[in-house]
Amino acid sequence: MYIVLLGPPGAGKGTQAQRIADATKLLHVSTGDMFRENVRNETELGKLAKTFMDRGELVPDEVTIKMLLERIARPDAEKGAIFDGFPRNVVQAVALEQALASNGGKVDHALLISVRDEELIARLGGRWMCRNCGRLFHERNDPPKQAGVCDACGGELYQRDDDRPEVVRTRLEKQKPPAELIGHYRAAGVLTEIDGEQSLDAVTAALLGALGMSAA
Ligand code: AMP
Numbered sequence: 001m002y003i004v005l006l007g008p009p010g011a012g013k014g015t016q017a018q019r020i021a022d023a024t025k026l027l028h029v030s031t032g033d034m035f036r037e038n039v040r041n042e043t044e045l046g047k048l049a050k051t052f053m054d055r056g057e058l059v060p061d062e063v064t065i066k067m068l069l070e071r072i073a074r075p076d077a078e079k080g081a082i083f084d085g086f087p088r089n090v091v092q093a094v095a096l097e098q099a100l101a102s103n104g105g106k107v108d109h110a111l112l113i114s115v116r117d118e119e120l121i122a123r124l125g126g127r128w129m130c131r132n133c134g135r136l137f138h139e140r141n142d143p144p145k146q147a148g149v150c151d152a153c154g155g156e157l158y159q160r161d162d163d164r165p166e167v168v169r170t171r172l173e174k175q176k177p178p179a180e181l182i183g184h185y186r187a188a189g190v191l192t193e194i195d196g197e198q199s200l201d202a203v204t205a206a207l208l209g210a211l212g213m214s215a216a
Contacts, residue, residue, distance in 0.1 A: 001026065001080040002105055003211070004087065004096075004185070007113035008176045009168070010120040010127075011196045012203060014136050016113065017084035019204045023213065027081040029071055031064055033134050056162055056170030058088055065095045072099060080105075090180050110185035111207055113196035117172060124168045128157040142200055 003026065005013045014030065021028035035053060038046030045067065052059045068086055071077065087093040093107075100106055115123075126139035128148075132155025137144045144150060148157050162171060185191040192210040196203055208214060 001108045001211075002100055003080075003082045003109045003111060004093075004107055005082060005084050005111050005113065005207075006177045006181065006185070007196060008115060008117075008120055009171045010124040011113040011115045012123075012200065013084050013113060015142065015200065016203055016207055017082050018135070019200075020207055020211075021082050023204075023208060024080075024082070024211070026079075027077055028084060029068070029077070029081045029086070030084040030134075031068060031086040032084070034067055034071065035059060036134075053162055054167070056167040057174055061089070061091050061095075064088075065092055068092075069095070069099050072096075078103070087181065088175065089178055090184050093181060093184055107185070107188070107190055109211055110188075110191045111210055112177065112182060112185075112191060112193045113203065113207075114193055115196040119197060120172060121165075121168060124163050124171075125165065127159065127163050129160055130155040131158055132156070 001024070003020070005017050007013050014032070017028050017030065020026070035046070035049040039050045039053070040046070045063065048063065049059045058064075064086070072081065083096070087096055097107060123138065123141070128137045128139070128144070129135070130150035130153065133150060133153045135150055135152045136142075137157060144157060150157055161167070182191065194203060194206045194210065198206070205214075
């Protein structure tokens with residue numbers, strides 16, 4: 001099964017993708033995490049991606065699609081995956097579909113998490129991420145047991161550079177799922193929209209419900 005998770009920055013895609021991957025045992029593929037790993041390792045791809053990420057802009061399609069296709073060509077993606085942060089537009093969606101179709105696969109579900117702008121701005125300001133394992137926390141909605149320390153691995157928590165207020169506004173403007181992308185999945189009959197302003201657990205339950213599963 002292949003699932004794409006759509007939603008504006010701060011809608012909870014990362015957190016929910018982790019939860020759905022745990023519940024379904026599907027591979028979690030986050031293009032944002034892949035770019036951040038490349039930035040950390042100072043690869044050529046990382047250096048290029050950083051110039052866009054720091055401004056809150058999307059990395060060019062050509063670069064992003066190449067990275068994603070290389071990832072899904074690996075054997076652990078054969079049985080399915082949940083895509084978090086990809087596709088961001090129709091060009092990326094079509095590239096994904098063509099790659100999956102070459103192995104007899106398709107996007108089975110597109111789950112759109114909707115949240116209002118005011119709420120997104122409040123959320124992005126309070127986000128903390130583990131430097132070691134990438135797990136996400138939120139000061140208000142999902143705090144770690146001990147401030148600054150990851151519950152999962154004990155790693156150090158930090159705030160992403162692109163969660164700064166001026167960058168947040170650009171990300172919201174440039175990175176909301178475009179109407180054409182939502183329309184693309186609606187026309188394919190695979191779109192489910194979920195209210196992302198419910199509690200984290202309620203959003204997880206709604207997402208699993210859309211996949212025909214119940215929360216454990
Ligand atoms: P995210 O963690 O999904 O918010 O992604 C962090 C940053 O990585 C974004 O602000 C973009 O600069 C870049 N990025 C992640 N996924 C994509 C994508 N599918 N297309 C283009 N840029 C992306």
